[in-house]
Amino acid sequence: MSSVVLYFQVHQPLRIKKYRVFDMGNSHEYFNDEGDSSLNNKKILRKVAAKSYLPANELILKLLKRHKEFKASYSFSGVFLEQIVKYAPEVLESFQKLVKTGKVEILGETYYHSLSFFYSRHEFESQVVLHEKTIKKLFGYTPKVFRNTELAYNNDLAHWADKKYLGILAEGWDSFLGWRSPNFLYKPQGTTKIKLLLKNYKLSDDIAFRFSQKSWPEFPLTAPKFASWVNQINGNGDVVNLFMDYETFGEHQWKEHGIFDFLENMPGEILKHPDNDFVTPTEACKKYPTMDEVDVPYVVTWADTERDLSAWVGNQIQKSAIDYIYSMEREINKTRDARLLDDWRKMQTSDHFYYMCTKWFSDGDVHKYFNPYESPYDAFISYMNAASDLKLRVNEKLNQTHIEHIALQKKWAKSVAVS
Amino acid sequence: MAKNVLMIGWELPPFNSGGLGEACLGLSKALAKKGTNVTFVLPQKVDLHFDFMNLVFANVAEEGTDLVNEAYQSYEVWVKGKKFKIKDAPSGYVAGALKYAKRIKEIAQKAVPDIIHSHDWFTFPAGIAAKEATNAPFVAQVHSTEIDRTGGNSPNQTVFEIEKLGVQSADKVIAISQMQRNILNTSYDVSPEKIEVVYNGASFFEKEKLPPTLEFYKSAGYKIVLFLGRITLMKGPEYFVRAAKRILDYEKKVIFVVVGNGDMFSQMLSEAVNLGIMNNFIFTGFLQGEDKHRIYQTADIYLMPSVSEPFGLTVLESIGNGTPVLLSKQSGVSEIVSNVLKTDFWDIDEIANKVISAIRYPALLTVLKDESKKELPNISWDRSADKCLHVYQDLAQ
Numbered sequence: 080m081s082s083v084v085l086y087f088q089v090h091q092p093l094r095i096k097k098y099r100v101f102d103m104g105n106s107h108e109y110f111n112d113e114g115d116s117s118l119n120n121k122k123i124l125r126k127v128a129a130k131s132y133l134p135a136n137e138l139i140l141k142l143l144k145r146h147k148e149f150k151a152s153y154s155f156s157g158v159f160l161e162q163i164v165k166y167a168p169e170v171l172e173s174f175q176k177l178v179k180t181g182k183v184e185i186l187g188e189t190y191y192h193s194l195s196f197f198y199s200r201h202e203f204e205s206q207v208v209l210h211e212k213t214i215k216k217l218f219g220y221t222p223k224v225f226r227n228t229e230l231a232y233n234n235d236l237a238h239w240a241d242k243k244y245l246g247i248l249a250e251g252w253d254s255f256l257g258w259r260s261p262n263f264l265y266k267p268q269g270t271t272k273i274k275l276l277l278k279n280y281k282l283s284d285d286i287a288f289r290f291s292q293k294s295w296p297e298f299p300l301t302a303p304k305f306a307s308w309v310n311q312i313n314g315n316g317d318v319v320n321l322f323m324d325y326e327t328f329g330e331h332q333w334k335e336h337g338i339f340d341f342l343e344n345m346p347g348e349i350l351k352h353p354d355n356d357f358v359t360p361t362e363a364c365k366k367y368p369t370m371d372e373v374d375v376p377y378v379v380t381w382a383d384t385e386r387d388l389s390a391w392v393g394n395q396i397q398k399s400a401i402d403y404i405y406s407m408e409r410e411i412n413k414t415r416d417a418r419l420l421d422d423w424r425k426m427q428t429s430d431h432f433y434y435m436c437t438k439w440f441s442d443g444d445v446h447k448y449f450n451p452y453e454s455p456y457d458a459f460i461s462y463m464n465a466a467s468d469l470k471l472r473v474n475e476k477l478n479q480t481h482i483e484h485i486a487l488q489k490k491w492a493k494s495v496a497v498s
Numbered sequence: 499m500a501k502n503v504l505m506i507g508w509e510l511p512p513f514n515s516g517g518l519g520e521a522c523l524g525l526s527k528a529l530a531k532k533g534t535n536v537t538f539v540l541p542q543k544v545d546l547h548f549d550f551m552n553l554v555f556a557n558v559a560e561e562g563t564d565l566v567n568e569a570y571q572s573y574e575v576w577v578k579g580k581k582f583k584i585k586d587a588p589s590g591y592v593a594g595a596l597k598y599a600k601r602i603k604e605i606a607q608k609a610v611p612d613i614i615h616s617h618d619w620f621t622f623p624a625g626i627a628a629k630e631a632t633n634a635p636f637v638a639q640v641h642s643t644e645i646d647r648t649g650g651n652s653p654n655q656t657v658f659e660i661e662k663l664g665v666q667s668a669d670k671v672i673a674i675s676q677m678q679r680n681i682l683n684t685s686y687d688v689s690p691e692k693i694e695v696v697y698n699g700a701s702f703f704e705k706e707k708l709p710p711t712l713e714f715y716k717s718a719g720y721k722i723v724l725f726l727g728r729i730t731l732m733k734g735p736e737y738f739v740r741a742a743k744r745i746l747d748y749e750k751k752v753i754f755v756v757v758g759n760g761d762m763f764s765q766m767l768s769e770a771v772n773l774g775i776m777n778n779f780i781f782t783g784f785l786q787g788e789d790k791h792r793i794y795q796t797a798d799i800y801l802m803p804s805v806s807e808p809f810g811l812t813v814l815e816s817i818g819n820g821t822p823v824l825l826s827k828q829s830g831v832s833e834i835v836s837n838v839l840k841t842d843f844w845d846i847d848e849i850a851n852k853v854i855s856a857i858r859y860p861a862l863l864t865v866l867k868d869e870s871k872k873e874l875p876n877i878s879w880d881r882s883a884d885k886c887l888h889v890y891q892d893l894a895q
Binding site for chain 2: 394398399440455467
């Protein structure tokens with residue numbers, strides 16, 4: 080028996096507009112580019128909605144109706160949900176329709192698509208709770224399986240999730256798996272009940288990265304061919320975990336190259352084999368036992384050939400930016416100002432740091448493709464200027480609160496004296 | 499196989515005042531290393547000797563006009579510098595160029611070249627003459643055009659015509675950037691297929707550490723922003739001064755060091771005075787050799803706001819000296835370096851934004867420095883020579 084687990088990541092960051100040093104102290108809007116640039120969040124969201132989210136949702140709904148065994152799971156970042164509520168409510172509705180079928184599971188993550196787990200446990204937990212509340216409100220659902228931003232995973236994260244979730248997702252990376260296969264469930268080291276689902280990166284990336292690559296020997300990828308690869312796992316594994324960005328469909332891989340036709344035919348082809356089916360992550364956890372214990376003392380992610388955090392915090396500008404933003408935590412919390420807190424958290428979204436990545440920058444590869452800024456340095460400059468402005472606002476607010484506090488004290492002293 | 503190349507040049511370092519001489523030397527040296535016999539012709543005798551190529555002098559300026567040691571800027575600038583009125587100005591460069599053509603015949607015949615390769619307009623008449631004398635294919639390399647040098651404002655017609663004649667009669671034209679290829683196509687009517695882009699290379703990838711300078715300012719916490727190049731229209735000195743003003747409005751502890759001479763020197767100076775920021779400026783005049791490298795190494799950032807820069811070798815020099823660069827997008831070098839800051843030359847605000855950010859967030863300069871250095875080995879003269887040999891090969895067949 081081989082169960083295919085589909086998980087799609089749905090996320091759009093709030094990109095920081097070109098924010099110059101001269102804007103500091105004058106404008107406190109960091110995410111509202113309304114021009115023609117690649118930093119106009121609303122424009123990008125609407126574009127991706129038209130090219131990817133809406134047609135993909137329509138197709139998935141059709142597939143859910145066509146094949147009773149077909150299932151899928153999604154993880155939505157809070158910043159994504161916020162944007163569709165505001166700019167594309169029809170996208171929200173179409174996702175709600177999918178969830179209503181009862182065959183679609185939603186995973187838990189941090190609201191702000193952040194790497195907060197590695198910087199502040201307290202902040203991380205607040206963001207997970209916030210995300211949970213949002214999912215409950217919009218979909219009437221409480222996540223039972225967790226996936227961290229960029230699939231960033233280590234033992235500590237599994238320990239944390241053990242108390243709360245049935246399962247957790249990670250990259251099926253050879254460095255810790257060794258000879259073991261990603262096509263089984265595992266028990267994270269030192270945990271009691273949580274189960275680990277590992278991405279089959281070969282098959283996932285065949286779709287997500289290689290689908291339109293003419294230089295790939297397997298090009299063109301067809302649904303029967305893909306199904307035959309899945310069938311090969313039958314008997315050698317319990318699950319085939321296909322994890323990818325949802326934007327794969329229509330945005331990263333184009334309709335013109337046949338990605339939607341592939342998606343439409345893939346479930347039927349897989350289900351032709353009587354021993355294959357589709358399950359959600361929760362069902363996988365309930366259905367299959369763990370094979371072995373895995374020990375991941377270091378952070379593993381789903382990015383680049385290194386599969387570590389170096390795409391986000393690999394160089395000095397990335398490190399200094401992320402350190403700067405987390406160094407504000409105490410003061411931010413002291414202000415008790417919802418707007419400041421929200422701006423601060425939106426600046427934690429991992430994409431901001433990804434845009435500052437200098438790995439392979441001069442070779443113009445995937446990092447350049449995904450970068451809306453002219454260069455990693457432009458990304459850093461706008462980020463730091465905005466973060467510095469935020470810091471000024473925090474200081475101002477704290478001074479003000481301090482002054483108000485003193486005024487209140489004086490007033491109180493006076494009233495006591497009078498009485 | 500093109501074994502013998504007759505290079506017709508105008509200047510070579512250290513008897514040079516710009517990138518042309520550096521480029522000719524870098525390319526010739528790399529070609530020689532790959533087994534090419536280079537005969538390099540200069541218009542006038544200088545005290546130079548190279549073991550990798552033959553140096554020949556055409557003795558163009560015997561009669562007293564000093565042609566070398568001074569790069570051609572633009573006809574108008576040159577005339578002004580000589581304090582002549584335009585209408586009765588002697589056409590020194592033009593006359594020199596034509597005389598060069600007269601003298602080249604004998605040299606060319608003696609050299610028996612497989613390829614004639616000449617550099618910029620004042621060597622084009624000589625290139626044409628050499629081709630007539632030997633029948634060897636003629637490659638015209640353009641390092642800068644009259645359009646670049648004048649910023650498109652009243653280019654000298656004679657110079658323009660000579661340039662045009664040169665590139666049109668050449669069997670192949672080498673441009674040093676895509677940007678310049680476009681200019682040659684649109685303004686000089688050369689079909690794009692006839693033009694090959696051969697980027698310049700870096701002469702060194704990492705300069706050894708030199709003793710510091712301007713220590714007084716450094717230890718007092720000042721940041722040093724460098725201008726280095728001829729102080730002339732195409733280098734954008736006025737944008738440098740106006741950006742300096744904008745930067746100083748936000749960051750007081752910055753010193754702007756200006757290295758170079760040129761026709762806009764006094765204009766640059768008085769602009770700094772008018773804006774009330776002269777105290778933050780140091781003018782060093784023209785520097786070369788170790789002095790130049792020391793200044794690069796002392797600077798925190800090298801700013802090249804060129805209005806039109808066919809290539810911009812100084813950018814590679816700066817990177818090799820470990821100094822991060824902010825360059826204008828209107829430069830050829832911007833097509834091949836990634837780990838630098840880039841702006842439009844006219845965007846004073848954006849220049850200031852980036853320099854101020856570099857001052858405030860030190861990680862920026864650290865990463866720019868480390869990452870840009872990694873790019874240099876891919877921008878070597880070796881690579882330029884390979885491309886050049888490719889051009890020769892095609893012509894020799």
